[in-house]
Amino acid sequence: MSRGLPLHWRLTLLITLVSSLTLGVAIGGYYWIEVQKIHTAVANNAGKVATQAARLVTENLERGERLPDDYFRLAFVDNENIQAAVVYEPKNRNRMAGGWIRAGSGASIGSLSSTYNLRLSTDWISGFLNQFSPETVYIQKPLRTGDGRLLGTLVLTAAASDEELSNLIEPSAVGMLVLLSMLGSLAASRFLQRGISGPIVKLAKVAHKVARDSDYTTRAEISDGGETGVLIDAFNSMLTTIQQRDAELVVAKNNAEQARERLADSHAKLEEINRTLEAKVTERTIEMHKAMTAAREANHAKSSFLAKMSHELRTPMNAIIGYAEMLIEDASDRDDKAAIQDLRKILSAARHLLGLINVVLDLSKIEAGKMDLYLESFDVWTFVHDVVPTAQPLIDRNKNQLKVDCAENFGQMRADATKLRQILLNLLSNASKFTDEGVVHLRVERDGSGPREMVVMSIQDSGIGMNGEQLGRLFQVFSQADKSTSAKYGGTGLGLAISRQFARLMGGDITVVSKPGEGSTFIVRIPIEVAPVRAGEDAPPTAKSVPAPAPVPAAGSAPSPSPASPPANRRGRVLVIDREPMQQALQEMLTADGYLVSCVTSVPDALTRGKEVRPHAVLFDLLAGGAAGAQWFAELKASPVFAGVPLVLLAPNSESHRGFAVGTNDIVTSPADGPALLATLSRFVAPRTENPILVVEDDNPTREMIVRMVEREGWPVRTAEHGEAALAQLATFTPSLVLLDLLMPGLDGFAVLRMMRETPAWREIPVVVVTSLDLNPETRQLLDQQAQKVLKKGSYSREELLREVRNSVSEFMRRRASSPPFSAAGAPDSSPKP
Amino acid sequence: MPKILLVEDNEMNRDMLARRLEKRGYTVVIAVDGQSGVNLARSEKPDLILMDMSLPIIDGWEASRQLKADAAVATIPIIALTAHAMAEDREKALAAGCNEYETKPVDLASLLGKIEVLLRPPAQ
Numbered sequence: 001m002s003r004g005l006p007l008h009w010r011l012t013l014l015i016t017l018v019s020s021l022t023l024g025v026a027i028g029g030y031y032w033i034e035v036q037k038i039h040t041a042v043a044n045n046a047g048k049v050a051t052q053a054a055r056l057v058t059e060n061l062e063r064g065e066r067l068p069d070d071y072f073r074l075a076f077v078d079n080e081n082i083q084a085a086v087v088y089e090p091k092n093r094n095r096m097a098g099g100w101i102r103a104g105s106g107a108s109i110g111s112l113s114s115t116y117n118l119r120l121s122t123d124w125i126s127g128f129l130n131q132f133s134p135e136t137v138y139i140q141k142p143l144r145t146g147d148g149r150l151l152g153t154l155v156l157t158a159a160a161s162d163e164e165l166s167n168l169i170e171p172s173a174v175g176m177l178v179l180l181s182m183l184g185s186l187a188a189s190r191f192l193q194r195g196i197s198g199p200i201v202k203l204a205k206v207a208h209k210v211a212r213d214s215d216y217t218t219r220a221e222i223s224d225g226g227e228t229g230v231l232i233d234a235f236n237s238m239l240t241t242i243q244q245r246d247a248e249l250v251v252a253k254n255n256a257e258q259a260r261e262r263l264a265d266s267h268a269k270l271e272e273i274n275r276t277l278e279a280k281v282t283e284r285t286i287e288m289h290k291a292m293t294a295a296r297e298a299n300h301a302k303s304s305f306l307a308k309m310s311h312e313l314r315t316p317m318n319a320i321i322g323y324a325e326m327l328i329e330d331a332s333d334r335d336d337k338a339a340i341q342d343l344r345k346i347l348s349a350a351r352h353l354l355g356l357i358n359v360v361l362d363l364s365k366i367e368a369g370k371m372d373l374y375l376e377s378f379d380v381w382t383f384v385h386d387v388v389p390t391a392q393p394l395i396d397r398n399k400n401q402l403k404v405d406c407a408e409n410f411g412q413m414r415a416d417a418t419k420l421r422q423i424l425l426n427l428l429s430n431a432s433k434f435t436d437e438g439v440v441h442l443r444v445e446r447d448g449s450g451p452r453e454m455v456v457m458s459i460q461d462s463g464i465g466m467n468g469e470q471l472g473r474l475f476q477v478f479s480q481a482d483k484s485t486s487a488k489y490g491g492t493g494l495g496l497a498i499s500r501q502f503a504r505l506m507g508g509d510i511t512v513v514s515k516p517g518e519g520s521t522f523i524v525r526i527p528i529e530v531a532p533v534r535a536g537e538d539a540p541p542t543a544k545s546v547p548a549p550a551p552v553p554a555a556g557s558a559p560s561p562s563p564a565s566p567p568a569n570r571r572g573r574v575l576v577i578d579r580e581p582m583q584q585a586l587q588e589m590l591t592a593d594g595y596l597v598s599c600v601t602s603v604p605d606a607l608t609r610g611k612e613v614r615p616h617a618v619l620f621d622l623l624a625g626g627a628a629g630a631q632w633f634a635e636l637k638a639s640p641v642f643a644g645v646p647l648v649l650l651a652p653n654s655e656s657h658r659g660f661a662v663g664t665n666d667i668v669t670s671p672a673d674g675p676a677l678l679a680t681l682s683r684f685v686a687p688r689t690e691n692p693i694l695v696v697e698d699d700n701p702t703r704e705m706i707v708r709m710v711e712r713e714g715w716p717v718r719t720a721e722h723g724e725a726a727l728a729q730l731a732t733f734t735p736s737l738v739l740l741d742l743l744m745p746g747l748d749g750f751a752v753l754r755m756m757r758e759t760p761a762w763r764e765i766p767v768v769v770v771t772s773l774d775l776n777p778e779t780r781q782l783l784d785q786q787a788q789k790v791l792k793k794g795s796y797s798r799e800e801l802l803r804e805v806r807n808s809v810s811e812f813m814r815r816r817a818s819s820p821p822f823s824a825a826g827a828p829d830s831s832p833k834p
Numbered sequence: 835m836p837k838i839l840l841v842e843d844n845e846m847n848r849d850m851l852a853r854r855l856e857k858r859g860y861t862v863v864i865a866v867d868g869q870s871g872v873n874l875a876r877s878e879k880p881d882l883i884l885m886d887m888s889l890p891i892i893d894g895w896e897a898s899r900q901l902k903a904d905a906a907v908a909t910i911p912i913i914a915l916t917a918h919a920m921a922e923d924r925e926k927a928l929a930a931g932c933n934e935y936e937t938k939p940v941d942l943a944s945l946l947g948k949i950e951v952l953l954r955p956p957a958q
Binding site: 314315316317318319321322323325326329354622623626627629651 | 846850851853854857925928929938940942
């Protein structure tokens with residue numbers, strides 16, 4: 001059986017084979033049983049016959065008669081089962097007394113022993129059935145007389161007749177039967193298939209369909225019970241499981257999808273929250289800024305109110321003090337001592353009140369950040385000994401002694417002398433106020449141990465001293481050790497607070513060491529070189545310079561630094577002399593406009609720096625010098641360092657400083673208006689340009705002088721000795737300016753100018769005519785139309801020439817930036833020049 | 835005796851200062867606002883001007899500017915009387931062309947010293 005055959009074919013084959021086999025065995029069995037039956041019948045028949053024959057033969061032999069030869073033939077010929085009948089003599093078993101053998105039977109009669117080997121002859125059917133045919137039956141009957149004497153032995157051979165056997169099975173019937181049975185088995189197998197293979201095949205189809213379509217809802221039909229049913233059940237339940245799993249999978253997938261969506265949603269929400277947060281932060285920041293601004297404004301308003309109030313209070317005080325003094329003078333003239341005493345009390349009270357007002361004003365200024373330092377260098381010993389006489393009356397009041405330790409060669413310090421004096425007076429006054437008949441010791445020393453050298457002034461007294469709690473409140477505004485102290489000793493406690501603020505403003509501080517009953521020591525520490533500061537800021541170095549390319553914001557924007565920027569030196573170097581706070585604004589503004597800015601705070605500094613920087617222009621704020629402004633200005637002008645360097649003056653009002661106009665290139669009203677200042681500066685410091693200036697001049701010394709002047713300003717220069725050479729040069733490059741002589745051999749300046757104005761490519765190039773000619777009005781008008789400026793040789797100053805050069809180059813660059821291709825530029829610039 | 839123009843709007847201060855100056859022998863001419871101060875300076879040609887800064891019509895700074903811009907009176911020394919102790923006001927005054935300043939309330943001794951210095955003939 002091939003395994004490749006379909007199941008139903010295998011089943012059919014199996015059933016057919018099995019049924020055929022069964023049929024064969026049945027037929028064979030049946031035949032064998034029938035043969036056994038025939039055999040038994042033959043044996044019985046032969047037995048009966050043998051018994052009869054034996055009686056007869058015995059009777060015959062007893063009588064001694066000889067058996068007739070035909071006797072056996074006649075006796076057995078009709079009985080077809082009997083093949084032979086032989087009687088052997090009793091003594092000799094091999095000697096026959098007589099016998100008969102059926103003709104054609106094939107049986108041979110020999111001795112008695114061989115007789116048993118007798119075989120029946122058979123035809124082809126008998127031969128085929130020989131193996132089934134029963135043995136030939138031999139029946140042996142001893143022939144005995146009544147008295148037991150053996151007369152002989154009768155042997156009878158019997159066998160089923162050929163006819164009996166051949167009739168037993170009909171071959172055609174058997175064949176028919178086999179055929180029928182096979183057909184039947186086929187039919188049966190077909191029927192059986194329906195029950196067994198049918199469902200399995202269907203199941204297979206269903207499985208195939210499920211596999212192909214992944215349709216787990218399909219179910220195999222249950223057509224019967226049994227194993228197939230179980231199988232289908234199992235398959236269905238498997239499908240159910242799969243379907244369930246599939247459904248679960250789908251659900252899980254959906255869940256995952258939903259989770260993903262929720263995640264994305266959450267993410268979006270988070271982003272939204274982030275954005276909101278950012279917005280909120282921005283909002284809060286703005287609010288905070290607003291609040292800060294409001295607070296600052298409020299504080300400013302408060303300070304401004306205090307300042308105003310102080311002023312308003314001061315005016316009547318002015319009158320009170322003034323009249324009191326007058327009355328004291330009058331009373332002195334009259335020698336009215338009683339009046340003098342009373343008036344002095346008025347004066348004293350008024351001065352005290354004025355002191356309070358001043359302190360309040362100072363405090364408000366410190367709070368408003370408006371307290372400025374006026375730094376000056378002074379000799380410390382002289383300073384201290386100037387203060388002492390002022391303090392002496394305070395010391396004397398409580399019968400104290402003042403001891404001063406200060407080296408006469410102490411040297412100079414640079415600080416705000418007025419404020420330091422105020423500090424010292426305040427501390428000496430305090431020390432004396434809380435000491436009776438004691439010693440107030442002022443020591444002045446240097447301390448070089450820290451990063452900055454300090455002047456240390458210690459004021460030690462032998463007074464009442466203070467406990468820790470009192471020390472804690474000491475420097476607070478309106479705080480004295482306690483109320484009784486204030487009642488006894490007077491004063492407001494403002495002095496110490498102010499003193500400390502002043503010291504801190506100068507980059508120093510005031511500390512105190514004290515024990516009740518043992519006196520106090522106040523220690524003032526001030527840098528020997530106080531840095532100019534804005535109140536509340538840390539001290540920066542005295543002079544700042546900005547050598548690195550500074551940021552330049554886009555044109556028109558506020559001068560705030562921006563990272564992307566062209567090189568800062570595209571315009572030139574400017575040295576700014578101004579106070580620290582102003583410097584920053586100026587520096588930002590100028591740097592933004594492309595200048596390389598160096599800043600110093602004083603003219604002496606400027607002279608030093610100027611040598612290094614070699615500025616193209618100096619910007620000097622007259623107010624930077626304070627009272628020394630005029631002197632500084634003179635120094636600046638006298639210095640060879642800045643000879644020929646344009647000087648722009650920043651002054652409160654240009655009219656009031658006409659005196660400075662001599663030797664000043666321009667005066668800009670301060671506070672400087674940005675665009676005005678930049679415009680002024682740009683007249684003196686032209687933008688750096690790569691386009692050379694073409695000097696057309698036939699006179700060698702004049703040409704060289706002009707070239708030197710222009711080169712000194714940092715511009716590239718080319719020269720031409722006559723008109724033709726100038727035109728040849730113009731053909732090779734575009735100058736940012738042509739300085740043109742009029743009288744030249746060959747092609748003169750007039751011709752060059754005319755040709756330049758007629759050639760579109762050269763039309764926009766600015767021209768400054770430098771001539772020694774006395775021009776008639778017509779010529780002058782013509783030149784004014786064609787050239788930017790006409791300068792008369794011998795009558796223009798160097799500054800004038802350079803100013804024209806700068807203006808023209810600036811104009812050239814400005815125009816160039818707005819309309820890059822020269823040839824595409826519009827009509828010639830023929831507008832009249834001033 | 836030197837003639838001093840006192841430009842001061844506050845009556846008490848004006849009266850007090852005028853009287854104390856007169857007592858010391860100065861001739862005092864009074865102006866009560868900036869504009870009349872400028873006018874009086876031009877007509878009276880005083881030897882010295884004491885100029886308050888907070889004045890009606892035109893303030894002391896502006897008046898000083900105008901005076902210093904006028905060649906006829908530009909040489910007359912001006913002492914600014916600044917009620918403000920603020921240094922800016924001092925500098926503003928100097929920038930406006932004032933030759934000196936005195937902070938109010940006026941310390942008469944100090945003021946007299948400054949007056950004397952400014953009135954000293956340039957030859958000395």
